Amino acid sequence: MSTKQSLVDCVYIATSIRDARFTRTCVASVRRYYPSIPIRLLVGERHQCWLERELRQYWGVETVGIPGGDYGWGFVKLEALFGPPVAPVGERFLMLDPDTVLTGPIFDVWEGSRAPFLVDEEEQTEANMRHLSYDWDQLRRFDPNTRRPEFVFNSGQWFGTAGVLKRDDFSPWVEWTKPRRLRYPQYFFPGEMGVLVYVLNHKVMLEGLAVERRKILCFPPHGMDGLNAEIIANRTGPTRVIHWSGNRKIRQRAMIGADVLAYFEELYFQRVPAGHVRYVFAVCGHYLTLCTLRLGVMAKMRFRITLAYFRKKNPEKQRSASAGQ
Structure with a gap:
């Protein structure tokens, strides 16, 4: 277990009714390395009340008390950025999508950094950068200060600090309705990812905001970085966040890295009473x-x-x- 828990105050998992099975494996992976870190669910749509009770009773997971409703694809993650009532100003957190698992003490990558944000370091072609973030040429019509991004990243795993960014930083680009909507969806990657990449790059280039970039993501379609269930169980592999972004299947056994999901799912149900029966009902x-x-x-x-x-x-x-x- 890592002794560096103080580097991060909280782990947020953005989830919804369709994410129950993945949420369990994500929680189990976080608890394997950080038994006492606060884990909080950001529910962006409907969720199963009985699952929230199970997670709270046996895994110490809380649900953030935000107004209910459909926040749209991924937009609920932005709520943790703005401070109260979701998070106290200055809270340092790890944000995760539910279809992720940790393979080691990932907080350590933030050690020694004073930057309020840390994202995955990715190398992308210019065409992919435009596709995965925003069309800087078109957005320059609305904001002359718009530039080509210095970096892009998948928003299913990143470290942030509450209160550094404001809702007003996003308001020119996001309508705060339910569900949230992009004002210019034709120029941003769908969901919150494109606009988050835009705002962070804007702050870095124009205001000097510090954003660290480290290799933290393992994307199964591009390879498992030598990771499998046995290596993770023996703690002999690299520390990553495995993210099945856009590669879910109804049958988890058909997914790349299915043995890893099965490993953490087994850990999850070992902790809860009548685990085998609960597993059958969960599947x-x-x-x-x-x-x-x-x-x-x-x-x-x-x-x-x-x-x-x-x-x-x-x-x-x-x-x-x-x-x-």
Whole structure:
């Protein structure tokens, strides 16, 4: 276990109803290295109350008391930046997506740094930088100070400090409705990632904000960095945050690095009473929830297609009736 817990005050996990199974593995991975660090859920959509109770009772996980509702894709993560009521000013935190796991004492990468932010160090082509962040040429029409970013990063894992950035820093680009909306979605990567990359780069280039960049991300489609369940269990691999961003499957066994997910899932259910029974219910609930959500999306799409068809058809009937008269 790392003795460097004081480097970070809190771990936030942004989650929703579709993330229950991943949230468990994420929590188990954090607790393996940091048994007493506060872990808080940022619920950006609906969530299972019974899961929150289970996490609170057996894993010491709290749920942040923010107003309920749909915050949109990833935008709930921004709430931790603005200080109270979510976080006290100056709180240093690690932000995680639920489909992540730690492979070691990741807080250590922030040791010796006074920078209020730390993000993954990535090398991207110019085309990928534009795709993964924002179109700086187009945004210059709205803000002449917009420049090509010095860095981009995946926003599923980053370290931050509450109170350094303000909501007003994002307001020119984000509508604070529910769900949150980008004012110029055609020029930003979807969700909160593009606008977060923009604001941090803007502050770095124009105001001298310090943002550290270190290698922390393991992205399974690009390789597992030699990591697997056995190596993680033996603590002999590199310290990373494995993130299955955009690569989830309903059947977790079909995912790259499935053995790692299974390892932390087993750790999770070893701690809770009647763990095997709870595991069976959790897996069934996982399939049921995702299938129900998928059917709901398909039904909405079918309804919109049907509605558009009749809207298109009715004006033609009206024009025919007018011509007949």
